[in-house]
Amino acid sequence: MKKPKNANQKLTMIVAASENDVIGVDGDLPWRLSSDLKRFKKLTMGHHIIMGRKTYESIGRLLPGRTTVIVTRQKSFDAPGAKVVHSIESALEACGDDANPFVIGGAAIYGLATPLVDEIQLTRVHVEVQGDTYLPQIDWEQWESVSCERFKPDGKNDFxxxxxxxxxx
Ligand SMILES: NC(=O)c1ccc[n+]([C@@H]2O[C@H](COP(=O)([O-])OP(=O)(O)OC[C@H]3O[C@@H](n4cnc5c(N)ncnc54)[C@H](OP(=O)(O)O)[C@@H]3O)[C@@H](O)[C@H]2O)c1
Structure with missing residues (x-):
């Protein structure tokens, strides 16, 4: 597939997944991990964040300091302050010359974006949980692990x- 993005642009997928690849349950996250939310904020600040309509509704607001790009099939969908698009290619076009847009989920949008992504920022949550939304299949042979830092649970992080x-x- 031809990459619909600038040659100098790095597209990052940012996702938190359990050991059994669960990423969501009942339209929400299956855990409370304060450190992950802080890291998400730090990494994405100032950039475009591409998300599916369901994830947008799950967050329930625009995230400050970032440009929200919502992917939906609904031609009349309106979200004041966000860019609304109807394909992953249009989502990337909407990122203009942002050197590092982020794909922030959910499963449907990760699935569309995976062939285009250059980097994956994965928070692996060391637990097996029940859920209804999963990380799409990723062929890890095609990916090189460049860093990994492990942390223990504490009062602000469930696992x-x-x-x-x-x-x-
Ligand atoms: N753990 C994590 O890191 C993480 C991150 C993000 C989200 N999540 C979780 O993931 C769950 C939501 O994921 P999800 O897969 O159900 O929903 P989603 O990917 O957020 O949004 C799905 C919606 O995207 C639109 N869409 C999908 N494919 C499209 C296409 N080819 N062209 C145009 N629009 C398209 C459709 O919107 P319309 O129906 O409006 O047409 C579809 O209903 C929630 O539980 C959320 O909490 C977890």
Whole structure:
């Protein structure tokens, strides 16, 4: 597939997934991980964040300091302050010359974006949970792990977790 993005642009997928690849339950996250939310904020600040309509509704607001790009099939969908688009290609076009847009989910949008992504910022949550939304299949052979930091649970983080960075080989 031809990449519908600038040659100098890095597209990052940012996702938190359990050991059994669950990313969501009942339209929400299956855990409370304060450190992950802080890291998400730090990494995405100042950039475009591409999300599916369901994730937008789950967040329930625009995230300050970032440009929200919502992917939906609904031609009349309106979200004041956000850019509304109808394909992943249009989502990337909407990011203009942002050097590092982020794909922030959910499963449907990760699935569309995976072939285009250059880097995956994965928070691996060290627990097996029941859920209804899963990380799409990723062929990890195509990805090089460039860093991994593991943390213990504490009062603000329900489970042990690791911050992993993977770059496309
Ligand atoms: N753990 C994490 O890191 C993480 C991150 C984000 C979200 N989540 C979780 O993931 C769940 C939501 O994920 P999801 O997969 O159900 O929903 P989603 O990916 O957020 O949004 C799905 C919607 O995107 C639109 N869409 C999908 N494919 C499209 C296409 N080819 N062209 C145009 N629009 C398209 C459709 O919107 P319309 O129906 O409006 O047409 C579809 O209903 C929630 O539980 C959320 O909490 C987890």
């Amino acid at each position: 042990a977790y690791s911050f992993e960075v993977h770059q496309r080989r």
